Amino acid sequence: MVKEIERAGIPVVHICTVVPISLTVGANRIVPAVAIPHPLGNPDLGKEDEKALRKQLVLRSLKSLETEVQDQTVFDK
Amino acid sequence: MIKVVHYINQFYGGIGGEEKADVKPEVREGVVGPGMALKGALGKDAEIVATIICGDSYFNENIEEATEEILKMVKSYEPDLFIAGPAFNAGRYGVACGTICKAVKDNLNIPVVSGMYPENPGADMFKKDIYIVETANSATGMRKAIPVMAKLALKLAKKEEIGPPAEEGYIARGVRKNIFREERGSKRAVDMLVAKLKGEPFVTEYPMPDFDKVAPNPPVLDMKNAKIALVTSGGIVPKGNPDRIEASSASKYGKYDIEGVMDLTQETHETAHGGYDPVYANEDPDRVLPVDVLRELEQEGVIGELHRYFYSTVGNGTSVANSKKYASAIAKELVADGVQAVILTST
Numbered sequence: 001m002v003k004e005i006e007r008a009g010i011p012v013v014h015i016c017t018v019v020p021i022s023l024t025v026g027a028n029r030i031v032p033a034v035a036i037p038h039p040l041g042n043p044d045l046g047k048e049d050e051k052a053l054r055k056q057l058v059l060r061s062l063k064s065l066e067t068e069v070q071d072q073t074v075f076d077k
Numbered sequence: 078m079i080k081v082v083h084y085i086n087q088f089y090g091g092i093g094g095e096e097k098a099d100v101k102p103e104v105r106e107g108v109v110g111p112g113m114a115l116k117g118a119l120g121k122d123a124e125i126v127a128t129i130i131c132g133d134s135y136f137n138e139n140i141e142e143a144t145e146e147i148l149k150m151v152k153s154y155e156p157d158l159f160i161a162g163p164a165f166n167a168g169r170y171g172v173a174c175g176t177i178c179k180a181v182k183d184n185l186n187i188p189v190v191s192g193m194y195p196e197n198p199g200a201d202m203f204k205k206d207i208y209i210v211e212t213a214n215s216a217t218g219m220r221k222a223i224p225v226m227a228k229l230a231l232k233l234a235k236k237e238e239i240g241p242p243a244e245e246g247y248i249a250r251g252v253r254k255n256i257f258r259e260e261r262g263s264k265r266a267v268d269m270l271v272a273k274l275k276g277e278p279f280v281t282e283y284p285m286p287d288f289d290k291v292a293p294n295p296p297v298l299d300m301k302n303a304k305i306a307l308v309t310s311g312g313i314v315p316k317g318n319p320d321r322i323e324a325s326s327a328s329k330y331g332k333y334d335i336e337g338v339m340d341l342t343q344e345t346h347e348t349a350h351g352g353y354d355p356v357y358a359n360e361d362p363d364r365v366l367p368v369d370v371l372r373e374l375e376q377e378g379v380i381g382e383l384h385r386y387f388y389s390t391v392g393n394g395t396s397v398a399n400s401k402k403y404a405s406a407i408a409k410e411l412v413a414d415g416v417q418a419v420i421l422t423s424t
Binding site for chain 2: 018
């Protein structure tokens, strides 16, 4: 799916837990997520902390979309 | 006697479904689940001494640790042969089988065999490293897959010569072998061309590799005024799943209006995905589709706006061809709607 969206000319970031799969399917901007059943959350945290974690991942995703990349890039920081 | 260790996931190990996908590796003496059929197919020359079972999510979320733990378990049995799966089209299971097979082969230097549907991401990742028998896309193909895997595994263990992919039933590894043919190349090429012109079947001697890479698009320059859209393969849908998107092998995608929606809750949305434990996503769908924080970022002026619609499908056993079809239709609409960037989330 990421590849088809990229092909249409829209920059796309893939937030996913299993980074090797994302690399195989051809995503160019990748942000590693928390866990498979809750990529953007962590039920062990309190509601506020969990939301802060989610915001951090989304901000990192936006940053990746603002970054020029030549090849597949994993944004893990 | 050839000593065999078999690897399977928590489902085939009888531990449980997605709610148990986070179990750590454990080892059991003898055969478990599909090991029974495998034992029959391997016959008298081989014995499955142990079965290692690991949850698919645990493996994929902890690839390095899990590989190390499992490698230790395999090593302790000093096997002559290692077999993993078959994983059919289960993505996480395929990645686990491929990863552990490669680790066993590299570290213990024994033959390894797995089985997967060619679209399994694990097949693409590991087909060059290991022998992966081509299977059907679901467990209904078990009966066909097991004998082929067993035969190939025995041949490898006995150091017999392995024939080409089509003959042995494994996925091509990209290995080229020099052979002598009776007719010279020019004649074979012309024969092929003539067959093609007549509409007769022919087999190419050099299939073109599939290099379908899409180069990254230039970045978003003005995020403060950009329109961002959310797309997911994690199956988030309005409560009740109005379009009845299937839990696996989705035959469609959904487009859902989130105008004025500040937060996805268990009252408004849920997941239709059948390939992961739905408890967390149903409790708070923002854990898969982060509408709540994107609304905040919209208000803070970090992004211009969150696109009015999100798109969702279920990426569970859904064919590559269908995924492509859905995404290209979605992309066309996003372009027409002036969306400048997409956040795609997967589970």
